[in-house]
Amino acid sequence: MAIFKVFLSLLRPFFLASLLLFGIPAFAGTAAAATYTVQPGDTLYLIGQRYGISAWELQQANGLSSTWIYPGQTLWVPDSGSSTYVVKAGDTLYLIGQRYGLSYQQIMAANNLTSDIIYPGQILRIPTNSNQPVASRGTSSNYTASDLDLLAHLVYGEARGEPYAGQVAVAAVVINRTKDGRFPSTIAGVIYDPDAFTCVNDGQFYLAPDATAYQAARDALRGYDPSGGALYFWNPAKVPASSWVWTRTIITQIGNHVFAR
Numbered sequence: 001m002a003i004f005k006v007f008l009s010l011l012r013p014f015f016l017a018s019l020l021l022f023g024i025p026a027f028a029g030t031a032a033a034a035t036y037t038v039q040p041g042d043t044l045y046l047i048g049q050r051y052g053i054s055a056w057e058l059q060q061a062n063g064l065s066s067t068w069i070y071p072g073q074t075l076w077v078p079d080s081g082s083s084t085y086v087v088k089a090g091d092t093l094y095l096i097g098q099r100y101g102l103s104y105q106q107i108m109a110a111n112n113l114t115s116d117i118i119y120p121g122q123i124l125r126i127p128t129n130s131n132q133p134v135a136s137r138g139t140s141s142n143y144t145a146s147d148l149d150l151l152a153h154l155v156y157g158e159a160r161g162e163p164y165a166g167q168v169a170v171a172a173v174v175i176n177r178t179k180d181g182r183f184p185s186t187i188a189g190v191i192y193d194p195d196a197f198t199c200v201n202d203g204q205f206y207l208a209p210d211a212t213a214y215q216a217a218r219d220a221l222r223g224y225d226p227s228g229g230a231l232y233f234w235n236p237a238k239v240p241a242s243s244w245v246w247t248r249t250i251i252t253q254i255g256n257h258v259f260a261r
Contacts, residue, residue: 157199
């Protein structure tokens with residue numbers, strides 16, 4: 001019996017390692033944070049769907065500057081019962097707590113902190129008893145349920161079938177325009193600006209959005225911007241070379257859309 005127990009103790013590390021290798025949380029019965037090893041074909045969106053969190057939360061939790069991931073990469077998957085916040089210059093636990101309706105002690109406990117010292121770029125877990133409006137995580141403005149609904153309709157009308165990051169980027173373009181003096185200052189104003197978006201003109205804007213479109217809109221409202229600050233997007237295959245949009249500075253291309261400022 002003693003020899004058998006020793007044998008089991010030797011096997012245990014290999015068993016746990018194999019669980020992590022295939023992306024299976026070692027303690028699947030709990031909601032605790034886990035690690036996940038990226039498999040071929042994975043995306044942040046698909047991994048997030050598996051764990052009940054958004055692609056933006058995964059990206060923030062792992063300090064990723066883009067949505068690009070690779071097979072064999074190990075990701076930290078935060079508890080689905082919490083969100084994440086990236087500390088900015090001037091932040092304190094007290095101020096962050098005020099933003100989310102929490103005490104600084106609650107944030108300390110959620111992050112196992114022994115002092116209230118934090119630093120820019122640090123990633124903090126935010127417990128679920130946050131009463132903050134949907135968009136204020138990572139943004140300076142508050143958005144309404146109507147804003148979310150309008151954005152989801154636009155995403156579905158303009159970008160359904162595109163990669164998830166491309167759908168978020170389309171929503172981000174709308175938000176970026178609200179912050180630029182050359183455009184209306186509200187989400188509704190930007191979307192209904194005459195001839196601004198094809199889907200509004202051809203009626204596809206009024207189709208019922210799917211869950212992915214709503215999640216993309218939420219992530220954009222939280223500050224996730226795969227477009228890199230773009231103010232314009234278009235499909236190169238559908239826009240003639242003579243169009244004025246080609247005079248814009250191109251930032252990136254995601255799926256079928258080019259994003260520019």
